[in-house]
Amino acid sequence: MKTVLIIDDDPTYHSLLTEAIQSQFEGIVCNCEVDFEKGITRIAIERPDAVILDLMEGLESFNRPGERTWRSIWDGNFCPIVIYS
Numbered sequence: 001m002k003t004v005l006i007i008d009d010d011p012t013y014h015s016l017l018t019e020a021i022q023s024q025f026e027g028i029v030c031n032c033e034v035d036f037e038k039g040i041t042r043i044a045i046e047r048p049d050a051v052i053l054d055l056m057e058g059l060e061s062f063n064r065p066g067e068r069t070w071r072s073i074w075d076g077n078f079c080p081i082v083i084y085s
Helices: 012-024 036-046 066-075
Strands: 002-007 028-033 050-054 081-084
Touching: 002 012, 002 036, 012 028, 012 050, 028 036, 036 050, 036 066, 050 066
Parallel strands: 002 028, 002 050, 050 081
Antiparallel strands: none
8 A cells, every 4th residue: 555645834724635545545544744743753754755745834934844845855764756836
């Protein structure tokens, strides 16, 4: 069974992304995280097959905490990443 970890500070997108992924790919389990820092820990522990990562925090912010998450994946727990914001 393949797993995808969705990291987005807006939980509204979790269900939308989960439904879209599961409707297209059979046997995929989607797990979700709203906290970018906790996402780093979950990646190390859960070792997902792929990560869907939001870079920006909030709708009108220029804060990009997802970059730290992305760098953590690149440097230590490499897996495919889909980045969107």
